[in-house]
Amino acid sequence: MEGRPPDDVALAERARRGDERAFEELVRMHQDMAFRVAYLLTGSAADAEDAAQSGFVKAWTALPRFRKGAPFRPWLLRIVANEAHNRRRSSSRQEALRLRSSAAHPAEDATLSPEGAALGHEQHEELLTAVLRLDERDREILTCRYFLELSEDEAAAALDVRRGTVKSRTARALVRLRLELES
């Protein structure tokens, strides 16, 4: 698991025992990530805010069942991802994800990273369109692994599947993404 500040575990333990101030600190630390996860999974800022907020409230309720000493972030992401998943199903207000129209891309990337050089803005648009054409399961795993840059362990926790399932689902999603790009 990626290194988190050591106080993450300590705060989670205090919150597990009912300390609201510790939980407030955890919300502050993780709210950006929770919102980003929910936004990338729902494609709607309103749903993302709703899912992240409800995820924190459910996390508080479920904290007594949280395993002592376990990393808090993957556990929280699982709850938030589940909330986002439920909202995505019931919501019709889905906006397409958009690329940042910043002038910084792609020319600067070309000098920073070889892969950036290979893919200009147009190609990124094409790649994004292909990702959005995939079914929800494929999109979900690619979002977790690449857009959110979660480790395999974190993605497994967030999606509540085994690590091996993350590997196989990622591999299958990449194959289908290639097919989309070629079609």
Add this chain to the structure above:
Amino acid sequence: MNPLERALTQLGRELEVPAAPDLVPAVLALIKPRRAVRRSRRRWVLALAAAVLAALVATLAIPDARSALFRVLRIGGVQVELVDELPALVPAPAELPLDLALGKATTLEQARRDAGFELRELDTPPDRVYLGERRTVWFLYGAPSKVRLLVAQTPGVAVDPPLILKKLVSPDTRVEEVAVDGARGYFLDGALHFVLLVDDRGQVIEETVRLARNVLVWEVDGVTYRLEGDFARDEALAVAASLRRK
């Protein structure tokens, strides 16, 4: 990482994500003060110890069934302990969102693929499907706030550490042995019961409380089935009989 994976990572960094709102005030306004878990857990452990003791020494007021067999029942992965008095801790149902307690929401089709064993289904598809602890597949009929029927299917494959699902039932709960699909099962009818997940060292790792819901439990070919709902015995048996492999 291959070029496609690198491109996806790069793309993720260029995605436009709105600024995250400050959730702290709303979250703090919505959470309810919770008593320290350590105390509550100790109470559960004490309650569990009391329950075991009660099961050993008490004369149980169960109609037509006072034999030792009925003090601790085991069906597949479910252990039913009969106790004189239920633990006093009764969290408000609103504090235990059923959605979260059951597991991850999924679809029926997905559950068939992920279950790892052949599911039994009713002719009417469930309204919601969840994948829960111990690879339990839950079918929910109705809505989480108003459940008409819950169907749980748990494979008997040992997990590490092994977990035991315990139900604590009081003398007000009737327990009746029934035959389901040629297998022995039990119908639990009446008062409150508690469901605890206990690890092999007896530590309570998860507890849920369901209110006044009748239960039919049986095991066939290593899979434990549970039906929970406000039904009478014969209705439950009829539902069980129509639960088939597709």
